[in-house]
Amino acid sequence: MKERILETLRDLRAYALDRGYEIVLDYHEEDSYLMRFANSAISLNTNEHLIRLEITAFAGRKRASYELITDLDKINEMKQGVDVAAEMVQHAQPLEYDPTIPAFAASFADESAYDEDLAQLANAEKLAYFNRAVEGLETDDLQLSGIFSSGETIAAQSNTRSEHTQFWRASDAQVNAVLAHATLKWEVIAEQSAQCKADLDPEPLRRDLAYLLERYQTETAQQIPLGRYDIVFGSSAIADMLNFMNWIGFSGGSMKRGFSMLAEDKVGKKVFSDKITLVDDPDQIATFPFKRDFTGIERKPFPLFERGIFKGFVWFQDDADEFGARPTGHTVMHKSLALHGGEVDVASLQALVGMPRQKDLLYIPFLHYMNIVNPSKGVITASSRFGALLLKKDGSLVVPYNVRLTQSLLDIFSDKVAWLSRQTVACNTSMSYGARNPTAIRVPKFMCVEGLEISHSNSSY
Amino acid sequence: MIEQLKQQIERIKAQGATYVDARWYPFEESNQLVMLNGNLKNASASRESGVGIRVLYQGAWGFSASSDLGDLGALFDKALDNARVAAERVTFPIRLAEKDAVQATFSSPCEVNPFEVPLADKVAFLKEMDDKLKQEGVFLRFSRLNFIRKQIVFVDSEGSEIEKLITEVFAGLEVDGKDAQGMTHERKFTLGQQGKPTRGWESIDRQLFAQNAERIVRELKEMLVADDCPKEDRSVILLPGIMFLQTHETIGHALELDRILGYELAFAGGSFVTLDDFGKLRYGSPKLTARANATVPNSPGSFGFDDDGIPAKDTVLIDKGVLVGAITGRQMVEEANARARKPIFDGSGGANRATSFYRVPIERMTNINIDPGTDGTLDDIVARTEKGIVLDGERSWSIGSNREQFHFATDIGWLVDEGKVTRVVKNATYKGDTLKFWNSLSAVGDESTWELKFVDNCGKGQPNQVMQLGHGVPVCRFDNVRIGE
Incomplete structure (x- = not known):
């Protein structure tokens, strides 16, 4: 995948150079999963896979950008996007200062914050995690809300000032578990952030929720x-x-x-x-x-x-x-x-x-x-x-x-x-x-x- | 494409789904321009297309979306798979309120497509406005244009097929200055409906913007030499430039039925309103009548049909101070009626909307409006105010998690004493408890004070969705409100 993305950016760079354009390419790809809970049920289970390409064109002190949601198979669409940005910049107004056009001294890739196990976490694992985090804590009055958001993000950059590219990929998860009293309307929360699958542990959430619940149910x-x-x-x-x-x-x-x-x-x-x-x-x-x-x-x-x-x-x-x-x-x-x-x-x-x-x-x-x-x-x-x-x-x-x-x-x-x-x-x-x-x-x-x-x-x- | 979607919908239905819909965006394009102190900081455009699939299976939703339409079958399968997993944890099996199948089209009113206007013309407009704002005492000057145009094709398993073409224009000016203590103050103008029937490029009225540029610069200069807002109790007279936000935050969000039912507790919060309150709760004084009206001509809150395929409606929310309605979609009205064990809501209110193809529809405000009253003009209301403050412009807003209390800061305030505006004050704020505040509503301006304001940045939901909507509001006065904190 990484090579295909960088190859696409190199193709677009070559296309821009052929036409005398001065551009910066910012590529963003996400594979996002979100399991949302409300009223102790899964209220939404969703995923989106989206690729965004932002093309910023420069002409002297003029600058304009064009972004499209696209797909790696659509190289012609992306090239049209490059043309649109290049056309837009002609009609922009010059800035009162000189905008810097980046030039990378060397290519750089960083996937140190990426963990495939977390990025590809299965639906069943997320549900099991949540079930454990609130095991024994839900009642008719105490209902679960929350999210299990996980996925991966890729950011890559290229420009016409240098032949080098940059690539970054990370995996992440954000977990919020809320227990709310259906009629009294108080709420307690436990949260966790994960960069890799090993960061995920429902036990601390369960411990924090149980402690707060006891306080909220017994204290004045x-x-x-x-x-x-x-x-x-x-x-x-x-x-x-x-x-x-x-x-x-x-x-x-x-x-x-x-x-x-x-x-x-x-x-x-x-x-x-x-x-x-x-x-x-x-x-x-x-x-x-x-x-x-x-x-x-x-x-x-x-x-x-x-x-x-x-x-x-x-x-x-x-x-x-x-x-x-x-x-x-x-x-x-x-x-x-x-x-x-x-x-x-x-x-x-x-x-x-x-x-x-x-x-x-x-x-x-x-x-x-x-x-x-x-x-x-x-x-x-x-x-x-x-x-x-x-x-x-x-x-x-x-x-x-x-x-x-x-x-x-x-x-x-x-x-x-x-x-x-x-x-x-x-x-x-x-x-x-x-x-x-x-x-x-x-x-x-x-x-x-x-x-x-x-x-x-x-x-x- | 539509036929392919229909085939896939039938295929997924055959696998046990009780309901399936697809929202295909052949295109959504945007164009944003921001000029800051004469520099065209942002000249950007975007274009996207894709499809979002919603599947209801054994009482649970699954959703999937992609810009890649090369394998529609896989996308529908993914939505069904997501619903199957969600069906493992169901407490109230989702049902959808009855609706009629609709075959229809809708286009928002637009004479001149802003995407056919040359970029150079748009930049020239911003430059012209920037020149007008460039005056002594103005430290920062912003002018902005934001255009959106999208085509949405909705197809569902109940026989609806709706095509919409929506064009949105948002625009505004802002000036900032520093007072003698080095503190920054701001004054803004934002384009609203202005009583016009259409919202294309033609709504960029140079004369209107020029007049308001002159006004906001003048008011900023007055503020820079003004005293701080006093910390005391006064009547507050809210102009539409802050009244819309008061309505938005403490009526609009509080009456979204998904919030009332607890579906936003993990993030945005709940509502102090309960199902028992409908028909009984005195939300405000008898001068207050509020409605969710998606049929208003020319507003971002008017969209023809919601993303459940329900035609736009005009729903009374608060009738002479009594809570009678909510902002609703097909799913939530069924659940609310079942939970209340009585029919509170008669079908969907047609307010279920998604911000893009890759987001799921949720209850969103349409045009949450306050009916004009009988207390005359702004001058009439000021003349009948003993000790008050006129407030305008949203500077900051923060609301309790159940919308039970709030704190707002405004751009500007004018103190009122014994029926006369006496002086400008800076750093004006006010706060209150929602019900107490609305019940202190003592004057509602007539139609001459009523303005339809546009909102282009209402955030809600997870994954988060930024929605466009409107608020038609008159000048209103509230008594015994704490200001200056």
């Missing part, structure tokens, strides 16, 4: 008062906040356009708690990493925050071109963010609950529907969901109705950070919008932040 539920709380965020919540920070934090283009909470003069300054070290680390195989970006730049661990000090912005090629910056190897479908663990041993929710504490702790595992209220200030808003707990200082537990947090990321990751767990986990942040793009962030399992304000508290689930 209540509307908690508004005010400031010491909050322990779970891995999903941490990953979601980092995802937003990726957007309005350390992107050079966002900063230049006023959509960043960080300014240029923050480089080299302490911005966060010295407990915060965040790296874009392509050595993290669980994040489905790219070792080269799509312009051919080798990707190495790129420190973003080192002990709270902001180390620098990342620059996509086009942003770098526009603003005269040096590209940093971030012209990729996703980064490989890794927030380093801390010094507190908390490997599980059970361990967190069992920790001695001087004050009440509000545990928020998941932040629902996060959005940016004010990018310049880094203010986000979101609601708790999926198994929040109020851990009282006397050792007792309360199940809180969902609460809303409207806070600045600058505040959340500031010196208010009390501790991070030593243990980390790859948290799958893939979205199923558009083309498949397996994404994960490695984060501590828990992060405790002192004195964050809860601005809204629900009066019921």
Whole structure:
């Protein structure tokens, strides 16, 4: 398959060169499977096999692109696509800067994040995994929802500036298992991310779900008062906040356009708690990493925050071109963010609950529907969901109705950070919008932040 | 091709499937253009074709899709195989509400096919708008055009055969500026129906865009020197530029029947609404009448027939404040009626749609509209407001997982005191509990305030689907709302 894809790209490159076109070819192929559960049944079992080819044509400072969903047998259709892009670019308007057309110094192929056993996982195996994850936990009132999303993704690039090609293939799985009370409307979740089949293990999901279920079925539920709380965020919540920070934090283009909470003069300054070290680390195989970006730049661990000090912005090629910056190897479908663990041993929710504490702790595992209220200030808003707990200082537990947090990321990751767990986990942040793009962030399992304000508290689930 | 699809449908039926349908997209093309600060950042186009197959077998769905039509038999077999596996875990065997077989065609209203307009003309329009936005105090200026055109052929095992040709045009302008503290603020204009009957290239009205370019620049400049929105309780007067989103998030999504029945719990969330609530729940004040109306002329939420083959309908959702209906498709109404042990819904509401050939149809909003009221013009409503704030423009939105509460930030706010607009404020936000908020609805503007806004980015489902739809809404006032947080 790999050779056939690269041969197709070489054919298209030759076709473009023959006609004097200047083009970049981006090939994307996905084989996607999704088993979706709702009301304790499989509500949907689907698969899609799709090949997308994006052709970007250049003519001086002009640039235009054409994408088609196609098939490797349709070489003539793809060549027509090349002609369309080349025609479009003639009518485009010149940019006010020189766009870089990549030229690869050498061919590069990376399949290190690919595991055929995971990519080809059978329907029966997925069903068996889910059946085990919730074995004995479902009742008429407690119903299973969730997804088992798995598949493979191929990305390959070629251009008319060099004869070399790039090829990347990864396998992935994203599992979410939710047990929801049919009438009370509370929900608990357990998640797992997999890059290879060996990463899949339903036992931790079953253990986490069983523990949360017991808490939710036995402890008192209540509307908690508004005010400031010491909050322990779970891995999903941490990953979601980092995802937003990726957007309005350390992107050079966002900063230049006023959509960043960080300014240029923050480089080299302490911005966060010295407990915060965040790296874009392509050595993290669980994040489905790219070792080269799509312009051919080798990707190495790129420190973003080192002990709270902001180390620098990342620059996509086009942003770098526009603003005269040096590209940093971030012209990729996703980064490989890794927030380093801390010094507190908390490997599980059970361990967190069992920790001695001087004050009440509000545990928020998941932040629902996060959005940016004010990018310049880094203010986000979101609601708790999926198994929040109020851990009282006397050792007792309360199940809180969902609460809303409207806070600045600058505040959340500031010196208010009390501790991070030593243990980390790859948290799958893939979205199923558009083309498949397996994404994960490695984060501590828990992060405790002192004195964050809860601005809204629900009066019921 | 249609005959091949029919043959395959019959073959799969013969293997035990109770229902089979195929959606063949001979083509779907798009063209996106984005100009940012005078740079044509995005000049892209796309074209795709393919077929999606849905099979119902022993009460469970299987779906399969591909752009490769070389082996249709294998594609149908895969969908059946997927359904067979799903049938191993069934709790409520899927049934589909009755429908009439339909042979029909539908074309959305379009005079000038935007795909026949030269790219140079589109770029020239963006450049013209960019020039108008290029004024002192404007730090960033965006202008965008997005065109979609698709042909969909639907064939099912119940004898329906429907062909649709849909053309969509989305366009907008945005300006951003920085205040004295270096904080970014934005103001936008987005093309809506504007009372026009068609939605081809002809809807790109240069005069309309020029007027709005001037307006958003002026309002941005006012905002850059304004004070922050106060943190207090006031009446909020929502203009259509934010009222559409309030409707979308806290009526539209909350009343999707699949959400109510728990089919979105793994991702998007549920709804505070239960089956017991229909006919009883006071959702809003008596001034509130909301409907799902897919028959409105010229809107992305009007599509002729849904992807179950149901003709477009006009369904009342909330009648004078009382919940009476939902956004429904064939599967969910059957399940809801069975679970409730009474007929809540009389057949499908015709709202089951997929965003592409490779996605499965789910309940989607059509045009979720609020009927105009009798409280006059915007000026009339302002004049009768003691302490309020007029809000416009969606800046951010976040809603609880059961749609029970929300937090919105808007582009701009104008404080109202003793019946008069007093001053502009920046960083305006408001929040509330859904039912309490809608029950505080104290004024609904007349038809002069009613606008049909287009939405091109509504996300839902797994795998996720981005859908186009509409909201026709008047100016509305709500009392005792927390702002500025």
